Amino acid sequence: MAKVTELGYVGITVSDGDAWRKFASEVVGLEVLDEGEGDRFYLRMDYWHHRFIVHVGDGDDLAYLGWRVADATALEEISDRLDAIGVKYRVGTAEEAAERRVLGLLKLEDPGGNPTEIFYGPLIDAHMPLHPGRRMHGRFLTGSEGLGHVLVHADDPAASHRFYTQLGLEGSIQYHLKTPNGLIQPTFMHCNDRQHSIAFGVNGDKRLNHLMLEYAELNDLGKAHDIVRSKGIDVALQLGKHANDEALTFYFATPSGWLLELGWGAAKAFKQQQYHLNDVFGHGIEVSGMHDVEL
Numbered sequence: 138m139a140k141v142t143e144l145g146y147v148g149i150t151v152s153d154g155d156a157w158r159k160f161a162s163e164v165v166g167l168e169v170l171d172e173g174e175g176d177r178f179y180l181r182m183d184y185w186h187h188r189f190i191v192h193v194g195d196g197d198d199l200a201y202l203g204w205r206v207a208d209a210t211a212l213e214e215i216s217d218r219l220d221a222i223g224v225k226y227r228v229g230t231a232e233e234a235a236e237r238r239v240l241g242l243l244k245l246e247d248p249g250g251n252p253t254e255i256f257y258g259p260l261i262d263a264h265m266p267l268h269p270g271r272r273m274h275g276r277f278l279t280g281s282e283g284l285g286h287v288l289v290h291a292d293d294p295a296a297s298h299r300f301y302t303q304l305g306l307e308g309s310i311q312y313h314l315k316t317p318n319g320l321i322q323p324t325f326m327h328c329n330d331r332q333h334s335i336a337f338g339v340n341g342d343k344r345l346n347h348l349m350l351e352y353a354e355l356n357d358l359g360k361a362h363d364i365v366r367s368k369g370i371d372v373a374l375q376l377g378k379h380a381n382d383e384a385l386t387f388y389f390a391t392p393s394g395w396l397l398e399l400g401w402g403a404a405k406a407f408k409q410q411q412y413h414l415n416d417v418f419g420h421g422i423e424v425s426g427m428h429d430v431e432l
């Protein structure tokens with residue numbers, strides 16, 4: 138059965154392109170790539186042409202998620218499965234594939250209304266090793282684990298779980314969290330060794346609650362933390378360690394209002410599911426009101 142293999146790229150809309158260029162490079166260490174298109178620029182994490190397409194204009198939210206499959210045959214299998222379960226999609230044109238620097242893609246929406254692309258054949262710029270936007274000890278953890286993870290909007294978590302299962306992801310509810318607003322039971326799903334590539338079950342006013350990127354070196358997480366503190370950026374959740382992915386992370390505001398979670402040391406995906414009531418330690422709420430719960 139054909140499956141998606143990684144969260145390969147993410148598109149975002151931003152209202153302040155200049156703020157994002159500075160934030161992505163100076164705080165996170167991402168490489169900004171501008172190809173003179175005017176309405177967009179790219180952010181690099183590794184040898185891929187890009188991992189993020191930043192569309193400058195109206196709005197500050199997720200534009201689309203790009204899920205990779207192995208090849209054209211796998212993409213055809215996935216489209217057959219979508220036909221069988223009655224999910225509408227559109228085959229991207231050659232121009233649309235070229236726009237994303239991939240060989241082929243489908244465009245659709247997940248049940249939560251998140252624009253979704255399934256693609257194969259990304260452009261890998263093997264001659265262009267990452268030039269980080271600021272000093273780094275090591276690199277971002279990508280490779281077979283994709284770019285990171287996202288927590289996105291889902292009106293009906295069970296429907297979203299069914300949808301992503303059809304794409305080949307696995308996972309389940311991994312937390313029962315008591316909050317002032319009642320019990321929250323977020324779902325986490327994986328498609329490779331990364332503990333989760335997508336999560337849902339916590340809704341806010343945006344499609345995107347947060348995006349998580351992982352450093353291969355602890356010192357790079359520490360450096361990011363120093364920079365966030367020195368710039369006085371709002372920290373939503375202080376340093377702490379999740380019980381499910383065991384990553385040491387903290388959450389802070391992006392120029393778009395949604396949160397960036399930076400981390401290090403995540404465990405690999407569960408072979409068998411389990412759930413938790415609490416994190417291991419930390420993640421104290423510092424600036425509240427951005428989101429009630431971030432995982």
Ligand SMILES: [Fe+2]
Binds near residue numbers: 286347348349432
């Ligand atoms: Fe997270």
